[in-house]
Amino acid sequence: MMVGRQVRLIALASLIATAAYCSYQVIRIGTPQCTLAFLNVGQGKCILIIAPNGNTLMVDAGTQPYGQLGVGERCAKQQILPTLLRMGVRRLHVIAVTHPDKDHCNAVPILVRELRPLLFWLPVGDSSELDWQAVRAAVQEKNIRTIVAQLGQRLWLDARHKVFVEVLGPPDGMVVKVSDWSPNDASTVFKVRFGRITALLTGDIGATGQRWLLQSGADLRATILDVPHHGSKHNLETFLVAVRPKVAVISAGRQNPFGHPALETVAVLRRMGATIWVTGEQGSLLIRTNGQG
Numbered sequence: 238m239m240v241g242r243q244v245r246l247i248a249l250a251s252l253i254a255t256a257a258y259c260s261y262q263v264i265r266i267g268t269p270q271c272t273l274a275f276l277n278v279g280q281g282k283c284i285l286i287i288a289p290n291g292n293t294l295m296v297d298a299g300t301q302p303y304g305q306l307g308v309g310e311r312c313a314k315q316q317i318l319p320t321l322l323r324m325g326v327r328r329l330h331v332i333a334v335t336h337p338d339k340d341h342c343n344a345v346p347i348l349v350r351e352l353r354p355l356l357f358w359l360p361v362g363d364s365s366e367l368d369w370q371a372v373r374a375a376v377q378e379k380n381i382r383t384i385v386a387q388l389g390q391r392l393w394l395d396a397r398h399k400v401f402v403e404v405l406g407p408p409d410g411m412v413v414k415v416s417d418w419s420p421n422d423a424s425t426v427f428k429v430r431f432g433r434i435t436a437l438l439t440g441d442i443g444a445t446g447q448r449w450l451l452q453s454g455a456d457l458r459a460t461i462l463d464v465p466h467h468g469s470k471h472n473l474e475t476f477l478v479a480v481r482p483k484v485a486v487i488s489a490g491r492q493n494p495f496g497h498p499a500l501e502t503v504a505v506l507r508r509m510g511a512t513i514w515v516t517g518e519q520g521s522l523l524i525r526t527n528g529q530g
């Protein structure tokens with residue numbers, strides 16, 4: 238088991254090392270900085286991490302169609318790609334999708350074709366939905382290396398500046414749609430660490446996934462929380478209290494028909510003194526940190 242995990246770590250590290258050949262350079266002034274961007278993609282999620290060395294990881298890229306066709310493609314072309322260009326990002330190194338729902342993946346095919354990631358980090362869940370099948374087809378067409386998320390995996394984005402991403406969930410061997418585990422609960426949960434600053438990225442996990450994380454013994458405390466499931470009412474107070482974020486980001490569309498974010502979830506975060514940012518109301522959020530504050 239340990240050997241297998243070591244091999245996986247080495248494989249990821251060598252992939253990232255080859256990324257040094259990439260053409261773009263993120264402008265950095267003074268001390269090393271890590272950037273986290275929570276893009277406003279309407280009712281969906283799209284999170285980008287840029288390590289001090291310029292390596293990039295995108296977690297999710299999709300939006301809810303509201304019955305319109307091709308909305309994922311529009312989101313990629315009109316929102317995500319122009320934003321990345323403005324940020325100086327012309328290549329993604331890794332794309333991860335937390336689970337195969339359209340609002341997390343329907344912009345991915347365009348991004349895969351335009352930005353040719355070196356690695357695609359798959360969720361444990363699968364889906365026969367067309368949007369997800371389009372993602373799989375694009376990844377195959379471009380011959381992108383894939384790896385399935387597994388508890389305990391660690392991806393070093395920048396070894397020199399100690400920026401890494403760790404998989405905290407779901408549990409090993411979990412079968413989606415069996416017992417209490419819904420596809421949402423099977424979302425990959427990532428923890429990003431840079432110095433003293435941490436970010437917990439949670440996909441759409443609900444009560445079952447959150448309860449499991451609480452019992453798993455993982456260190457859930459995080460400076461920045463990507464609030465699960467667009468801030469829905471399926472968030473446990475015990476989970477939010479365990480994370481105790483300073484910044485809580487809710488990716489939810491303006492006046493969405495799902496009631497996101499739920500008042501009770503916002504109230505818990507507010508009681509804890511977290512700064513709350515709702516992408517659909519306030520727009521994209523860019524966080525820059527030197528790993529200390």
Ligand SMILES: [Zn+2]
Binds near residue numbers: 466
């Ligand atoms: Zn979602």
